[in-house]
Amino acid sequence: MDRLLFGDNQFFGINHMSEEKARTQAMRFQETQAIMDVLDVAYDAGIRTFACTTHDRIGAIAERVRANPARYADFTFYPCMPYAHKYANAVTEHGMMGALREFMPKDGLFATALTGARTLATKEVEGIEKVLIDMEMKMFRGTKTPVIFMQNVFVDLLLGMGFTRAFRIFHDHIKAEYGAEPGYITMNMPMLLDALEREGIERPIICSNINKIGFRMSGGYDAYMGALRSGRVRAIAMSVYASGAIPADEAIHWISELPGVESILFGASSAGNIHGTKALVDKYMGREAA
Numbered sequence: 001m002d003r004l005l006f007g008d009n010q011f012f013g014i015n016h017m018s019e020e021k022a023r024t025q026a027m028r029f030q031e032t033q034a035i036m037d038v039l040d041v042a043y044d045a046g047i048r049t050f051a052c053t054t055h056d057r058i059g060a061i062a063e064r065v066r067a068n069p070a071r072y073a074d075f076t077f078y079p080c081m082p083y084a085h086k087y088a089n090a091v092t093e094h095g096m097m098g099a100l101r102e103f104m105p106k107d108g109l110f111a112t113a114l115t116g117a118r119t120l121a122t123k124e125v126e127g128i129e130k131v132l133i134d135m136e137m138k139m140f141r142g143t144k145t146p147v148i149f150m151q152n153v154f155v156d157l158l159l160g161m162g163f164t165r166a167f168r169i170f171h172d173h174i175k176a177e178y179g180a181e182p183g184y185i186t187m188n189m190p191m192l193l194d195a196l197e198r199e200g201i202e203r204p205i206i207c208s209n210i211n212k213i214g215f216r217m218s219g220g221y222d223a224y225m226g227a228l229r230s231g232r233v234r235a236i237a238m239s240v241y242a243s244g245a246i247p248a249d250e251a252i253h254w255i256s257e258l259p260g261v262e263s264i265l266f267g268a269s270s271a272g273n274i275h276g277t278k279a280l281v282d283k284y285m286g287r288e289a290a
Contacts, residue, residue: 001049001147001205004281005078005236006042006274007267008052011035028269032060041271043075045278051078051207051265053151059139066142080149080185081136129169130177137178147205148174152185159192168199181205183236187216190223193233207236207265212254215242228260238265248280256284 011029029035039050039061052058065072137148150170158166167184174182183205186192196204210228214221216239227233237258240251255261264281268274 001234001236001263002047002076003263003285004047004278005049005051005263005265006039006047007238007265008050008055008058010267010269011038012053012055012057032057032064035061036064038269038274042268042274043072045275047274047278048074049076049078051080051149054079054081054083054136054139056083062139062143076144076146077140078147078149078183079137079140079145080151082132082151082154083136125166126169129166130173133170133173134177145178145180147181147183148178149183149185149205149207152187155184155186155192156188159186159188159195164195164199167196167201171199171201183207185238188218189233189235190219190227193227197232203232203234205234205236207238209239210235210237210255210258210261211240211242212246212251213242215239215245225258228258231260233260235261236263236265237261240264240266248276252277252280252284 029038035057042050050061052061062077065075065077137145150167155167158164171182174180182201184192184196185207187208189206189208189210192206192208193204196206208224209216210224211217217224228235237255240246240255241248242251246254252264255264264277264285266277268277
């Protein structure tokens, strides 16, 4: 994995410290070209990996990348699925069974099974999960997707329910069908790490909040440090600036000295912040591999 990954929160009105800033950003990025302009700044700065949700608008970004192979020869997507709001809205509008029909193929075994609720009644969860993954991945056909993540809303819901078998299904399907590394985003890395190991998943890629002041590090700062030092996890650190509470140089320097942290995920909407973070990562963690 590259040392620095670029995220998409800023494009879809997500800001953990300021609702006003989130609204402003959502308005700014209503057009695909506005998103591409920022991605181009990051790409030209040497940031090659875009870790993104499966928001419907990401399909237009993937299409731009496919249409310009010379310009984006090294552009890499790390899809993060599923996009929770899409499914929540479908459930609200159509109900649970209607939402499943909405996202399942319109014909074939699953459509037939869902007609009588047989799939849910017989707990054919594995088949449902695989089909939903495949539906989410359609927009990325023809692009590079070496790591594919399960998004934190679903990871932590499954973790809380104790349904950890879903992680194993995801892990096996991503490897077998896409030749990619499975990854997991969570708000509680120590708990998830234990759960994944119980499913036989060793040294998983886990993306979670990791920062000097313990901001939004559910499970406890000491538990995170213990997991990182154990060598059991390939960690990606997000929220390293703690939404602006930690000076940038201090934050990156601290992260660079932690064992087990392979990458940093950050979001930015200005050229200055993109270049500034890239320079600090190069300074403290070494330049990206050519």
